Amino acid sequence: MKVLVRIIALGCIFSMVSTQLLxxxxxxxxxxxxxxxxxxxxxxxxxxxxxxxxxxxxxxxxxxxxxxxxxxxxxxxxxxxxxxxxxxxxxxxxxxxxxIAAGKFLKGVEITSQYSPYQIDSIERRQQYGYILDKPNTQLAGGSTPEGAGIVLSPITRFSKKEKQKRQFKKNYEQMEREKFIDSRFTPLLVNKVTGLRGDSLQLFMRDNYPDYGTMRTLAYNDLLYWITDRYKVWMNKK
Incomplete structure (x- = not known):
């Protein structure tokens, strides 16, 4: 009987090992x-x-x-x-x-004139990354212990690393959304129409006068035109 039990046990172990190998x-x-x-x-x-x-x-x-x-x-x-x-x-x-770039299609969202291209992309990004953004932040193990200071790699340490990566992604995502919003309003086409700049001069002007998020959130369209015009005059006087 003991021999039979051993054979069955060995068979189970072999099966488990084979499954892991496969x-x-x-x-x-x-x-x-x-x-x-x-x-x-x-x-x-x-x-x-x-x-x-x-x-x-x-x-x-x-x-x-x-x-x-x-x-x-x-x-x-x-x-x-x-x-x-x-x-x-x-x-x-x-x-x-x-x-390969795809046409604009947003599942579950009715595309109407009330959505700007930026808003459509923003909704789509939120749908794609929601499984990360919706996770609440959890307390990091070990508090503010510096990385690399003799830390033993344990499951808790690995959890803390993943938590830090999640928090960093959320921070990067927020910054990316702000930059996307700025770029949706402060466009080369608009700046070209206001200033007449083209090519390298256009790129230099936009780089030197890249607006902050708060400015782009508060400026109405006509105010934005005046803002670009004023910046252009100052920029030209510096040349």
């Missing part, structure tokens, strides 16, 4: 860009087989754990989603993804 982890990594070779930061990378998700960094690079035959989906606001299948069994598989 599902060996592959690290899928690469860079996400568009057809113009512009990198796409904070693109969402999803393992459709496991439900795990990650984001590309500011340089467009991503990394996600997977197993062979897992399907990895890539999504970014304003671009058609793309999907790849993992072919390796172990190690690292490098897959660079080139995404």
């Amino acid at each position: 599902k060996a982890q592959v690290i899928v990594t690469g860079m996400i860009s568009d057809s113009n070779r512009l990198v796409l930061p904070y693109a969402t990378v999803s393992n459709l087989s496991t439900g795990k998700r990650s984001l590309s960094d500011q340089g467009g690079y991503y990394k996600i754990a997977a197993s062979r035959n897992d399907r990895i989906a890539f999504t970014f606001v304003g671009y058609q989603p793309d999907t790849i299948t993992v072919t390796q069994t172990t190690g690292t598989q490098t897959l660079n993804v080139i995404m």
Whole structure:
């Protein structure tokens, strides 16, 4: 009887080991860009087989754990989603993804004249990153202990690292939204119409006179025209 129990136990262990080997982890990594070779930061990378998700960094690079035959989906606001299948069994598989710009389509939102292009994109971004933005901040383990000061890598430490990354993303997202709003109003086309500047001169003027978020929130359209005109006069006198 004891022999039979041992055989069954060994069989279970062998089965578990075999399953783990069959599902060996592959690290899928690469860079996400568009057809113009512009990198796409904070693109969402999803393992459709496991439900795990990650984001590309500011340089467009991503990394996600997977197993062979897992399907990895890539999504970014304003671009058609793309999907790849993992072919390796172990190690690292490098897959660079080139995404194609898509037409404006917002699922679940009625597109009418009441929405500006910026608002449409903002709603779309909020839908894409809501699973991160909606998570409340939690207390960091260890308080304000400096990173690298003899910290033991424990599950709590790893949790704190993820929490810091989430908070940093929220901060970056807020800054990105502010810049997107500014860029939606302070456009090359508008500045060209007001000042007549073109090419490098236009770019230099816009760089030297890039407005702050508060200014763009408070200025009505006509006031914005006057603001650009005044800035242009000052800028020309400095040349």
